[in-house]
Amino acid sequence: MTTEKREFLASQYADGTLDADRVEAVEAMLRDDATMRAALEDHRRVTAALRDRTPLPAIRWDQLADAVSQNIESAEEERVRGRFRMPAFARWAAGAATVAACAVVGFLALRQTSFKESANPGLVAAARSIVVTGPLAEASIDGKPVISVSIAPPTTVAGLPPMAWDELQIAPSQVLVAGGEPTFVPDPFSGQ
Amino acid sequence: MERPVNETARTQPSATGDLTDADLVARTLQGDRAAFDTLIVRYQRQAVAVSYRLLGNINDALEVTQDAFLKAYRSLNTLQNPAAVGGWMMRIVSNLSLNHRRGRKVRSQLPLDDVLGPQAEQNSAGAEWMRADHDPSRNLAGRELGEKLQQALAQLPEKQRDALLLFTVEQLPQKQVAEILDCSVEAVKWHVFQGRKKLKELLGDAM
Numbered sequence: 001m002t003t004e005k006r007e008f009l010a011s012q013y014a015d016g017t018l019d020a021d022r023v024e025a026v027e028a029m030l031r032d033d034a035t036m037r038a039a040l041e042d043h044r045r046v047t048a049a050l051r052d053r054t055p056l057p058a059i060r061w062d063q064l065a066d067a068v069s070q071n072i073e074s075a076e077e078e079r080v081r082g083r084f085r086m087p088a089f090a091r092w093a094a095g096a097a098t099v100a101a102c103a104v105v106g107f108l109a110l111r112q113t114s115f116k117e118s119a120n121p122g123l124v125a126a127a128r129s130i131v132v133t134g135p136l137a138e139a140s141i142d143g144k145p146v147i148s149v150s151i152a153p154p155t156t157v158a159g160l161p162p163m164a165w166d167e168l169q170i171a172p173s174q175v176l177v178a179g180g181e182p183t184f185v186p187d188p189f190s191g192q
Numbered sequence: 193m194e195r196p197v198n199e200t201a202r203t204q205p206s207a208t209g210d211l212t213d214a215d216l217v218a219r220t221l222q223g224d225r226a227a228f229d230t231l232i233v234r235y236q237r238q239a240v241a242v243s244y245r246l247l248g249n250i251n252d253a254l255e256v257t258q259d260a261f262l263k264a265y266r267s268l269n270t271l272q273n274p275a276a277v278g279g280w281m282m283r284i285v286s287n288l289s290l291n292h293r294r295g296r297k298v299r300s301q302l303p304l305d306d307v308l309g310p311q312a313e314q315n316s317a318g319a320e321w322m323r324a325d326h327d328p329s330r331n332l333a334g335r336e337l338g339e340k341l342q343q344a345l346a347q348l349p350e351k352q353r354d355a356l357l358l359f360t361v362e363q364l365p366q367k368q369v370a371e372i373l374d375c376s377v378e379a380v381k382w383h384v385f386q387g388r389k390k391l392k393e394l395l396g397d398a399m
Binding site: 017 | 225229236345
């Protein structure tokens with residue numbers, strides 16, 4: 001057996017990691033081999049020095065435990081909050097869509113809109129006054145002109161499932177035009 | 193091995209301190225945060241020690257320990273053997289430590305000034321091995337040996353140093369060290385043997 005192999009056995013003997021069936025044989029070798037005994041002592045001295053001379057830095061364990069626990073609590077709260085927050089790209093897209101919608105609404109509000117009879121009248125801006133011409137403008141109630149105007153897209157009518165434009169025409173909003181000034185009548189179906 | 197002292201209300205284990213690891217895991221999964229706090233108290237010292245031995249930097253070790261406990265808390269439901277939560281946590285600690293060592297990415301969220309004791313070295317200058325012991329009760333010869341030991345450890349190959357510190361100093365089971373170092377138990381024995389032999393050569397008469 002080489003010297004290195006003997007020293008390896010001495011190292012394992014020092015650590016108590018020899019297989020049980022080899023301990024007795026190694027002890028016999030140690031009795032007869034001074035070099036092997038010296039190697040065993042070296043391993044024990046180095047082990048003692050390592051354990052004695054490389055301590056952990058001083059730690060306030062109670063405060064560390066508190067800090068770790070607090071960190072978990074904070075992280076979990078943040079994770080719950082994050083579930084109800086849109087991701088950044090969605091927030092950007094929503095903001096851009098809002099700006100675009102406001103621009104469209106503002107544009108339409110500044111124009112005088114001309115209504116034409118159509119199976120799909122389209123979205124009407126939430127304008128405070130609308131000048132209407134065409135066949136619809138000739139309808140009247142008690143001498144007062146009445147037109148049916150849908151002011152919301154199908155999917156946003158409160159309390160109603162998404163509908164096609166044709167279906168919405170059954171329950172439209174009404175804009176009464178009297179004396180040139182429109183009086184908005186809330187749509188009982190939309191609540192607006 | 194010193195035992196952690198816990199005297200604060202937040203992590204007071206009075207109601208859960210006598211429970212087994214398996215019971216604590218079960219309670220945690222049922223929503224009992226105090227049960228997990230007891231696990232923190234029970235394993236924080238070993239977690240810091242393992243991470244510190246792998247990273248050689250106490251600041252990094254504390255950050256990794258924090259991350260490891262958070263990761264353990266969030267993935268506790270994946271633990272197949274609740275009774276082995278200690279070893280499972282140490283694997284998380286060691287994996288995060290080794291990743292940290294590879295990436296050398298430093299994050300700081302813990303109030304380290306409150307956590308580190310008055311004699312602890314605060315090293316933020318990158319990874320270094322253990323500072324010399326500045327305990328005034330130690331004699332000069334002891335301090336010199338400590339410094340030489342640190343210098344010698346720094347010269348060892350990484351696997352030998354890791355095996356020595358985890359097995360010889362922290363006295364982790366060889367099987368656990370083998371899992372951490374991703375090698376066989378026989379390889380751990382060989383690394384320990386070669387590491388100690390090399391240290392003896394480097395330290396020479398100082399030993």
